[in-house]
Amino acid sequence: MTTRGTASGITSGRVWKKPPFIANPWVRYGLIALTLTYLFWAFSTLPFDWERISEGLPRAAKIFGGAFPPSFERAELLWKGFKESFQIAFLATLLGVFLSIPIAVMAAKNVAPKPIYLLGRAIIIISRSFHPVIVAILFVAAVGFGPVAGILTLTLYSIGFVAKLLAEEIEEIDWGQVEAMRSVGAGYLKMLIYGVFPQIMPRQIGLSMYQLDSNLRASAVVGIVGAGGIGGTLMNAFGRYDYDFAFAILLMIIGIILISEGVSGWVRKKVW
Structure with missing residues (x-):
């Protein structure tokens, strides 16, 4: 210095x-x-x-050639797949953020005892250890095909990301507010509610919006292995060699992600 x-x-x-x-x-x-x-x-x-x-290059050219122009004739099926993906992403984000708050408190070393801190960090590490596709395969095998597997997969995925960043945010709070709460005899729960959570609230809202945006993208991927959503519609289109319809699905996914990215970015700017 x-x-x-x-x-x-x-x-x-x-x-x-x-x-x-x-x-x-x-x-x-x-x-x-x-x-x-x-x-x-x-x-x-x-x-x-x-x-x-070298044999695959002509095949790829045939696929891309068959994708133009994109076909939106089955718009109802397209909308149904997207609606299911959005529902999966939204519910998984709500559950993931809700569960991330207590896990983040457990994983913050300045507000949690050492054994609880280690347990919280272990939960975060396990949640972040596996790619959502691998987790989706396990949940599909456990609960069957459909949106339930997708919700469980993306909930676990959300916990790994949101809880980690919230725990780091808690560790960087202004400790003076917490000391002020303790000086007037506030218990541990009141200290969290009035001394810790107000300081991390803007960060939590921004992370929630970002995670919803991320879950929208991930829902299309986990749907490919049978966890519901528009990913399953995309795989069925490829299985039937409906490349023009598959390209329409890809365009819709890109459009939705662009819109969600814009909305989440606007909300994060307003909050932060």
Whole structure:
């Protein structure tokens, strides 16, 4: 840390230092050589089937050729798939955010005892360990095809993301408000309600909007493995070689994501 003079007085600021891999030429060139060696080894050992790849290029051209122009003739089926995806994403976001709040409190080391903190962090780590598609496959096997598997999958996915960021937000709160609550004899629950939650509320609203946007995208993916939503409609279209209808579904997914991205971005700006 150094101080710098300005026209208005003295201010403090951090001086950036080169990391070792930039400052030391031996370390820098050694890392570059290691990276190039690994890339060569990876590409030389992976089982690329170049003959199969060359055969697939004309097939891909046929698929893209059959996708134009997109067909919106079955708009009712398209709307039904999207409506189910939105319902899955919305319910999973509500459940995920609701469950994330107590888990975030458990995983914040400044408001939770050490054993509870470790338990909360373990729940977050487990929730973040697996891709939603893998979790969807497990839930489809457990509860069957349909939206229930999708809701459970995206709820777990939401907990892993929202609880982690909320826990970090709780750890960075202004502790003076909490001390003020304790000084007047407030218990643990009142301390959370009046001293902690008001400070993280803007962040929580922004994260909820972002997670809804993320769940809308993920609902299309998990639907491919049978967890409901427009992803199942997309897979059925590909299975029937209805490439023009499949392209219409993809266009609708892109349009909905663009709209949700705009809305969630606007809400986050208003809140933060």
